[in-house]
Amino acid sequence: MPLVRITARDSYGDTALAAIAGAVHAALVEAVHIPADDRFQIVQKLPASMFISDPHFLEIERREPVLVEVTLRAGRDDTMKRAFYQRAAELAREGAGVRPEDLMIVLRENTSCDWSFGNGTAQYAPEPASV
Amino acid sequence: MPLVRITARDSYGDTALAAIAGAVHAALVEAVHIPADDRFQIVQKLPASMFISDPHFLEIERREPVLVEVTLRAGRDDTMKRAFYQRAAELAREGAGVRPEDLMIVLRENTSCDWSFGNGTAQYAPEPASV
């Protein structure tokens, strides 16, 4: 799993939101090589008063910001992370009309035993077989 | 503190949500040995369009998914994490009728000085006494 949380200004309609979520997932599949069915995403729309985003920080002109938070297992190197940022910006522009300036991404890493995909077990770090 | 964020499909009613939150907390108390009054939880209901969850990933059949995100201090070993996953699945099924396949959990770890429980101080990493 990566777990993805997308927060967008409420100027985006539901169709655009769905396209953004699809673009972010496709970029993870292409650049981070996650399985295509490893898709877990939470999407939220907020007005500007509840989603405050500086319009100029680092000399990037933001108008309708979209923030993508990704939690994933540690182990991807910087080259792969940069490739994901680039591909997400490309696909969000192509698929949902998001200006590249408006797509912000933050990653958080954890470990294999920090995930349970159901059934009360840690699928990425199963219990060692007893002797 | 662990900080717990629970995201559930909106097919769950308020009573079920409250029972899920209680089950997750009880599992943390039983398996991770947190104090019973160390309870801080955010609960959210979302429609399927805003909470996308693959229905088959890792061959687990999800129908009405519930995602539990837990932030806690580093230091719990894998055995304890696995015990928490198992107990949470048991208690969520018993107390709220959640199918074990539907309960997903992700952990994120930080350190003692990353918590303030109020009053502007770091209760788990207090300032060293001056000499």
Added chain:
Amino acid sequence: MPLVRITARDSYGDTALAAIAGAVHAALVEAVHIPADDRFQIVQKLPASMFISDPHFLEIERREPVLVEVTLRAGRDDTMKRAFYQRAAELAREGAGVRPEDLMIVLRENTSCDWSFGNGTAQYAPEPASV
């Protein structure tokens, strides 16, 4: 960037919420020395049933809790974190009338390459120049 997520009980009005967000940002600028225009905040109001917060844990009497989650790059020492907690409690009380007992803070750290502020690049960890 730090990324800030503020969750408050719905007893706070919109004016108070805006003041809390401003106070948290000012405390980050003063105590953690982030740039004044490095402001990215998500704010959410929830009823007590959806934002469960123990009213007595660690013998701190909470009435109208506010939870501040901050994701930031690793590197700040404990002294700086404690200064942030203290200043946030002071400014939230002065600016928004928040009782210091009610302001809880949790930090999560990541690394420089975990941030993209737009344009599909990692502004804090740019690609090395080719030879």
